[in-house]
Amino acid sequence: MLKTTDVQTASLQSYISSPEKQKALYKRTLFVVSISQIFGGAGLAAGVTVGALIAQQMLGTDAYAGVPTALFTLGSAGSALFVGRLSQRYGRRTGLATGFILGGLGAIGVVIAAMLNSVILLFASLLIYGAGTATNLQARYAGTDLASKKQRATAVSVTMVMTTFGAVAGPNLVKVMGKCATSIGVPSLAGPFILAAVAYILAGIVLFIMLRPDPLDIAKRIAAYKQQNGHEVDSNSASQKNNKRGLAVGATVMVMTQIVMIAIMTMTPVHMKHHGHGLSEVGIVIGFHIGAMYLPSLVTGVLVDKIGRTAMSIASGITLLLAGLLAALAPSDSMVLLVIALSLLGLGWNFGLISGTAQIVDSTKPSTRAKVQGTLDVLIALAGASGGALSGMVMANKSYAVLSLSGGLLSMVLIPIVIWVYKK
Template structure:
């Protein structure tokens, strides 16, 4: 009895704090999901309309994801130094500022201002992804994937609602004298601003700072012990580096493939006569598939391991590419199926990669490392967004979809090799 009671006393506040933190993160993610999805729905169409070029339609997505790369570094460093609360709130506030800039650019007809604003708008995307790490800060190691998935699934509600408000917000924008395609950014700006406010006020205690304090107390005695002479610290460091590389690779490939196909699907549908309502529905289904399976994905990763779920991610992305490439131009249903599979593959890869990173990195450097990993993810997204328009202009949408699916298969040998190395 004397050995179990102190443990219960020690962990009870941690569990209570984790529940409160997850509730606050869920509220913020619902809001930020709406902001994220709203921009995705019409961003490429707005660029095509203002630039008059399909080949440059992916440029806006590329700038947004490039901005998210810079934001990932900033959010990671602020979180490392001052905690998740300030880091995440600052990122969402920047996303709100970027949304306002996009609206101003559309009103002024300025492509330069549009590019700058979309770069800043990317901070919202980076912060939405960084929030998943906050959910795992206080979670037990065996439950890291489930904690991450809890935060991710909260994005579903906003992510599904946001694209379906594309037409109504477009009408509202027209009433206010704003171009129709810029309407969803009204929703994005408001959603990001409120998410920042929610986190700034209610994300207390800060999950990273509390986890770091608890870790310091727990390991204080261990630091006083003699060093390990059999090489285990060195092997542990090598294992951490390997884990970071593998986790980053899984997420980079899934992000690149997902962004490339997702960015050009609304443009491809528009070229075949579909309106914003149809493309909004497809993107809503896609966003739902990106986040809604998260609880199941988290359980699967914790239960069956990283290798199995990473391979499932690659197969889902390949199937998505095949369906998208063969979908008739007039078939909204098949585009919806393709993007649902695309979202599912991304979800499997993101949860798996995040769990690998969280397991591999100690709390002392966790936020900074996570921020740097998300930079590579953002760069991959920028590459996919930029290349997507060029590939479609040169070779067509089907080749883009098939090529992305094949590229995703590189996940499997990479994870298998890492597993054998361990």
């Protein structure tokens, strides 16, 4: 046993002195995480597409239709902290695999709740299902562990592009999965959660088997070696202050974009249903939305690395404003304008998430990175939960137009915050 451990340690240590092996592991990590993200994207799409509709059907009111989104985003908050700390202690492989499998178990619980018509079980299962959402987001960090500063946003973008395949397929399989569910005696709206269960569990298995050696472990060893040998510049008060600013602005950008995106996205299926649109049409709009959340990532990552985190954060605020205005002003029967509005909503979120994530990675060290990232993702999840919960109440008491317009105006807060932080 000792000999095996010695061999494993020597193998890990060999990455420290070999830039070629580091580069190869970086590419392999991106490949493995990308595969898991395809499954993860399909898993998260279920809750986005039909979560609100299941609650509306069970509760018989729109006022609480945002609760499912609030619950699985709230569940993702606790899971983000759990997965982050688990990753810090045992590595990305263990943390991410555990999170995805928990998400799959939550999806199974939602299916059972729909069969039993149990609201309590539905809400409890949605909390657990949120683990998949949190893990899907945290997986983006795994690709950055061995990336240089000029590669970090691009590394995030590669994994997010791969999420697109599953995330777009998920909503467009709503009708098919609904028929499959009905054929086995399960309510049609629970069909997408069957897909989510399988997808999340497969994502966890892929990471557990293939993510070796662990990129975060290697990054820690490289950082420790550089520090011991004087290759790493000692931290000073100025750099620590800059890191705190970086964490503050990165977190703010991601939190604000999450609130706006979740609030408008959550109520769009309910708004469409009220105006005579069918489930397949809802799937198309949400499919375009999720596609815009992830598909532009490769270009976004390059832009963030080339023109800077600040410029792309400002672009995020402007894009979200346009999305909110268009969603508010679009005629309720116009599929084309709804598709454009929700696509802009996804694009603005994409700009914010990638620029914010790159800023967070820039401002953390491998020794504490996963823990800090997990903690900040809690804020993002809580922001999403707030947006989801409040969106139903705003729409029930006002209108979808008021909700969309409010979200768009809120996104503009990003611009003065980002400028103010970097002027300090």
